[in-house]
Amino acid sequence: MSRLAATTGATTTAGTRITTTAGAASAAGVAEAASAAGVTSAVGATSAAGVTGAASAAGSAEGGPAAQGASGAAASAAGCQEALLDKPQEAPTDPSDPLFYVNRWRPIPAAYPVSDTSPWMPCLGPLPRGATSDLLCLPYAYRYHTPEALRAVAFESPAPEGWTSTHDKLPVGHGGKVGFRALMDAARSEGHDLRVRSGFRPFSSQEIVFRGWMRAELASGLSAEQAHRRASTYSAQPGHSEHQLGTTADLIYRVARGGPFYDGWAPEKIAESAPMRWMRRNAHRFGIVLSYPKEDTAITQYVWEPWHYRFVGVAAADAMHRCRLSPEAFLNARFRAGPQPAFDLSPARSLADRDR
Numbered sequence: 567m568s569r570l571a572a573t574t575g576a577t578t579t580a581g582t583r584i585t586t587t588a589g590a591a592s593a594a595g596v597a598e599a600a601s602a603a604g605v606t607s608a609v610g611a612t613s614a615a616g617v618t619g620a621a622s623a624a625g626s627a628e629g630g631p632a633a634q635g636a637s638g639a640a641a642s643a644a645g646c647q648e649a650l651l652d653k654p655q656e657a658p659t660d661p662s663d664p665l666f667y668v669n670r671w672r673p674i675p676a677a678y679p680v681s682d683t684s685p686w687m688p689c690l691g692p693l694p695r696g697a698t699s700d701l702l703c704l705p706y707a708y709r710y711h712t713p714e715a716l717r718a719v720a721f722e723s724p725a726p727e728g729w730t731s732t733h734d735k736l737p738v739g740h741g742g743k744v745g746f747r748a749l750m751d752a753a754r755s756e757g758h759d760l761r762v763r764s765g766f767r768p769f770s771s772q773e774i775v776f777r778g779w780m781r782a783e784l785a786s787g788l789s790a791e792q793a794h795r796r797a798s799t800y801s802a803q804p805g806h807s808e809h810q811l812g813t814t815a816d817l818i819y820r821v822a823r824g825g826p827f828y829d830g831w832a833p834e835k836i837a838e839s840a841p842m843r844w845m846r847r848n849a850h851r852f853g854i855v856l857s858y859p860k861e862d863t864a865i866t867q868y869v870w871e872p873w874h875y876r877f878v879g880v881a882a883a884d885a886m887h888r889c890r891l892s893p894e895a896f897l898n899a900r901f902r903a904g905p906q907p908a909f910d911l912s913p914a915r916s917l918a919d920r921d922r
């Protein structure tokens with residue numbers, strides 16, 4: 567899958583806290599940019615091809631929150647006493663906010679973090695004059711094989727003041743730090759080798775990723791519409807990916823020291839691996855959460871992705887872990903966003919087939 571891996575990154579000082587970003591653009595701007603670039607806009611495409619009136623039961627065979635459908639997010643959140651959900655909050659407009667709410671329906675401003683029309687090539691050269699970014703290239707020890715970047719706050723931050731343990735009495739952070747570096751260091755100290763396979767993606771990289779999956783689906787004999795629908799069950803359309811936030815990483819692992827990394831997509835195999843079991847127990851200690859859990863697919867409206875983790879900060883991560891809420895359910899409840907239109911995941915191909 568390296569052919570689809572985003573080759574992105576940036577050069578700034580490690581440890582810088584988040585800063586402001588390029589100005590906001592409207593959802594329409596994103597759609598325009600997408601269609602100008604030959605990608606069907608998210609809303610148009612999904613309503614033409616994918617939206618059904620009811621949330622699909624796909625992936626919800628185990629019952630739980632998924633069985634409630636997309637509108638169940640607030641309902642599951644209501645069952646959890648959580649101060650962060652007590653009163654409605656305004657959804658952030660700055661995508662550098664770790665709690666920025668993006669999903670299949672809610673886009674990221676098109677100009678974030680720098681315009682895609684700029685010659686900015688993170689990880690491959692210096693930032694252009696005047697560009698502000700706290701995206702940083704990951705040191706080789708933390709990435710898999712392509713240049714990858716994360717927002718500095720998501721890679722390494724001081725543990726928040728007053729937090730020494732989580733709701734389940736686990737220590738917060740590692741060496742006084744939270745974020746993906748601290749997480750990978752802690753995992754390594756317990757014998758688990760985790761790396762970032764894919765981190766930050768600008769709009770243009772997400773476009774390449776989505777088109778790549780479209781091509782793969784078309785090659786299997788589907789019509790353009792079917793291919794678009796099927797790719798949309800597991801890949802976010804440009805403008806809608808958490809990877810565009812710079813706080814999200816697809817993780818890869820190996821189980822034997824010096825052995826190969828597993829770079830397939832079989833969710834059961836990945837979820838059952840020792841490193842990923844460690845992740846599910848410990849990620850919240852580092853402010854990190856699993857975005858697309860198996861039991862929540864009708865709420866997240868994406869298939870199960872046991873490798874895709876997002877930094878949201880320790881307080882939110884601990885609340886999500888305690889309340890068993892995906893970021894989608896948590897943010898939907900926090901911002902009183904209401905039910906999202908449902909997207910039918912039922913024609914999703916098993917992700918293991920993506921290894922083809």
Ligand SMILES: [Zn+2]
Pocket residue numbers: 809815816873874875
């Ligand atoms: Zn991902």
